[in-house]
Amino acid sequence: MKIIDVTCAIIVNADQQVLVTQRSAAMKLPLKMEFPGGKVEPGETPSACLVREIKEELNLDIFTLFEMPSNTHSYPDITINLIPFICGICGGNIELREHASFMWTDAADLLALDWAEADVPIVKNYLCSVKGQLL
Numbered sequence: 001m002k003i004i005d006v007t008c009a010i011i012v013n014a015d016q017q018v019l020v021t022q023r024s025a026a027m028k029l030p031l032k033m034e035f036p037g038g039k040v041e042p043g044e045t046p047s048a049c050l051v052r053e054i055k056e057e058l059n060l061d062i063f064t065l066f067e068m069p070s071n072t073h074s075y076p077d078i079t080i081n082l083i084p085f086i087c088g089i090c091g092g093n094i095e096l097r098e099h100a101s102f103m104w105t106d107a108a109d110l111l112a113l114d115w116a117e118a119d120v121p122i123v124k125n126y127l128c129s130v131k132g133q134l135l
């Protein structure tokens, strides 16, 4: 099966909270929590895709700091390679254009959320990367 590259943004604020968005009831994986992002278009870098998607979905201007390990996951209808980037905000105010809701979440509370399946290893990886700062 074809593997679709999907980027997602782990946007961290000054309080080290992470922006988590909830997929709308009309989207695939309805009401699941995810990191905002979307499919990489032909000729687009993952980083450029993410900047574009976050502007489109949330009206936020972001910069990508670094890429984290990706996770390939098969749903019944699609196999995705989910590519996370740690990101910061450089402009804009959150406007929900596609999602049902958003929340700024402390790292310690991330794992308890009802994530899209592909995101769970990404969340765990992120928690490992910040563990030193939490202790």
Ligand SMILES: Nc1nc2c([nH]c(=O)n2[C@@H]2O[C@H](COP(=O)(O)OP(=O)(O)OP(=O)(O)O)[C@@H](O)[C@H]2O)c(=O)[nH]1
Residues within 6 Å of the ligand: 006, 007, 008, 028, 029, 033, 034, 035, 036, 037, 038, 039, 040, 078, 080, 082, 116, 117, 118, 119
């Ligand atoms: N954006 C995003 N998509 C995710 C995440 N986790 C995850 O399984 N996905 C899946 O990745 C696929 C593509 O995401 P998307 O629907 O947001 O992408 P898009 O806006 O470019 O798609 P579209 O234009 O076809 O609607 C969906 O099947 C979605 O369920 C995540 O954390 N962020």
